[in-house]
Amino acid sequence: MNDIFNFSAGPAMLPREVLDQIDAELKNWHNLNVSVMEISHRSDEFHEIVYNSEHDLRELLNIPNVYKVLFCHGGARTQFSSVPMNLLGGFHVTDYINSGYWSRSAAQEAEKYCKVNLINVSILDENHVCSVKNMKDWPLSSNSAYLHYCPNETIDGVAIHEQPEFNDSVVVVGDFSSTLLSAPINVNCFGMIYAAAQKNIGLPGLTIVIIREDLLNRECHQVPSTLQYSILNNYKSMFNTPPTFSWYVAGLIFKWIKRHGGLIAMSLRNIEKANLLYEAIDSSDYYYNNIAQMNRSYMNVPFYLHDEKLNDIFLQESNYVGLYALKGHRSVGGMRASLYNSMPLQGVEMLVEFMEWFAKKYG
Structure with missing residues (x-):
């Protein structure tokens, strides 16, 4: 069979090496004579996946101990609601950077829960070439619960390559769905990072949340238990049955990245x-x-x-x-x-x- 090069934006191409490993293990994982898709998320065997995947992710991203790692249901659109529900606390205003389709979509969802200060940062020159204002020129609110932005817009092809360097009072939330694990980042610059899996992490159905521990204590009202970060953290991302197969594949991807530098x-x-x-x-x-x-x-x-x-x-x-x-x-x-x-x-x-x-x- 000839090689097919899959340029899909997501679900995206998986490494052949990882696909081969999935194929080899699919019906008999770790000599249990059952598939990894069939084992209980409460079992010792699955807990091995849980431990190794978080360990490898922390090592790859150099995640400090003051950050918690959650493996959540759903995609980034679920986080569009989860972020304001969990992080508003006593605030009523949020800052959302508008740099393209997905950042606008996140802002539109957040409007259901709070007042959104939508900050347009795109610039079109006379030749209709698009650029983005430098972060120092973003007009942020003085009373915002957090600043949300998307460093890479998959549809528009627009990227914000700057690392955020705001004062300590600004809680920066980044939608890294299409860029997490594609390059090093300084996690300390963020209050929270989230990323849907179907780009560089693995299969749809899983979303990774990296959140600073102090933000878990923000006051939350009427948040569904399956979306509340503090509950997910207390239950080690297994308040209910997680997307086990997607989690397993993500773990394989983490090891593949480590093997390849x-x-x-x-x-x-x-x-x-x-x-x-x-x-x-x-x-x-x-x-x-x-x-x-x-x-x-x-x-x-x-x-x-x-x-x-x-x-x-x-x-x-x-x-x-x-x-x-x-x-x-x-x-x-x-x-x-x-x-x-x-x-x-x-x-x-x-x-x-x-x-x-x-x-x-x-x-």
């Missing part, structure tokens, strides 16, 4: 892949990207054909040669190549070669 190595490879694709786009009169270089995403690269009538042909031809899921999001159109950790350099090289061939054939 950790987050610094992941970051260097991801930058190399993205730069190769951006160079192909910028050097061609056939394709274009409308994000300023300082705010281009390394994870999700949207690009467009100047002749949009050829979009369907591009997708048909690319799929035929094994370049899968390059269609852009319905809200923006065009193409999108997602370059998560699992995408090898070979896949991007093949895409660049195809783009050059396509431009020559139809240009």
Whole structure:
């Protein structure tokens, strides 16, 4: 079978090495003669997964002891509600940075629970190229429960590469769904980080929450028990049956990252892949990207054909040669190549070669 390079934004490509391990263990995990999908989350065997996965994640991200790690149900959209319900405390106002589709979606959900100060940070120049204001120029409220932002917009291809450096009174919440484990980050800069699993972590159904311990004590009212961080922490993420298979796969991914050099190595490879694709786009009169270089995403690269009538042909031809899921999001159109950790350099090289061939054939 020929290799298929899956550029889907999520659920995303998994490392072949991890898929092979899942396949080998699926019906007989650890010589128990049952699948890992069948064992109880209360069993000693599953507790081994629980312990190892948190240990490996803490090691990869260098998570300080004052932060708790929760393995939660649902995706990032669940956290859009969980964050204000858990972190408002006695506050009534929150700051939400609007840098694209997902940050706007989070703000819209938060409006059900509090007053949202929506801060627009995108700038369009005369050529319709998008950039983002520096963090020092964000007009934050003086009475906000927290500041929420999304460092990588998967649909728009916009990234905020700055690390937040606000004063200690600002509780920064980051939606890292598409970037967690793609590069090192300073966890100390955040009050809370959350990330849906289906990008760089594994399978849908699991969301990781990293939260500073003192924030667990914020006053919460009428929060469903399955969404309350303090309860999830007290029960070690097993207040009810967790998504066990997704948790197991995440643990395998953590070990795969460690075997392949950790987050610094992941970051260097991801930058190399993205730069190769951006160079192909910028050097061609056939394709274009409308994000300023300082705010281009390394994870999700949207690009467009100047002749949009050829979009369907591009997708048909690319799929035929094994370049899968390059269609852009319905809200923006065009193409999108997602370059998560699992995408090898070979896949991007093949895409660049195809783009050059396509431009020559139809240009």
